[in-house]
C-alpha cells in the first residue's frame with residue numbers, strides 16, 4: 742500500500758511541475774515581446790488575433806516545452822512521470838485557456854480579468870503575458886487591470902458554455 746506521505750510528495754511534484762510550466766510560458770511570451778525579431782510568428786499571431794484550436798496550440802507548446810518535461814526522469818522514474826504529467830496537463834490547460842480567451846473571454850471564470858484577451862484587445866506589448874494564469878503577471882508586476890468587460894466585443898459568444906471552443 743502507498744503511504745500518505747508518498748502520495749503527498751507526488752501531488753507536490755505535480756503542482757510544482759504545473760506551476761513551473763506556467764512560469765516558463767509567462768517568460769517565453771514576455772521574451773517574444775522583448776525580442777520580436779526572434780519570433781515573427783508571435784507578431785503574426787497578434788495581427789491575426791485568432792487561435793488555431795486547442796489541439797494545434799497544444800502541439801506547439803509540446804514542441805517547445807518537451808525539453809523541460811523530461812529531465813526529472815534522471816532523478817527518478819516516479820518523479821519524472823509525475824513531472825511529465827504536471828507539465829503536460831499545464832500544456833492542455835494553457836491551450837484551452839488561450840483558445841477560450843480568443844473566442845469567448847467572458848467564460849474564463851477562473852480569472853478576474855482574462856489577461857490574454859486584454860493583452861490582445863489593447864495591444865499590450867509590455868503587460869499581461871499570462872495565458873492560463875494571471876499569477877506571474879502579478880508577481881513580476883506586469884499585471885495591468887483594464888475595464889474590459891463593458892467593451893464592445895467582450896460579450897461576444899457569452900451565452901455559449903465555456904467548453905464550446907474550437908478544439909482542433
Ligand SMILES: [Zn+2]
Pocket residue numbers: 770774783787860
Ligand atoms: Zn503576445
Ligand SMILES: [Zn+2]
Pocket residue numbers: 786791792839843857861
Ligand atoms: Zn493569443
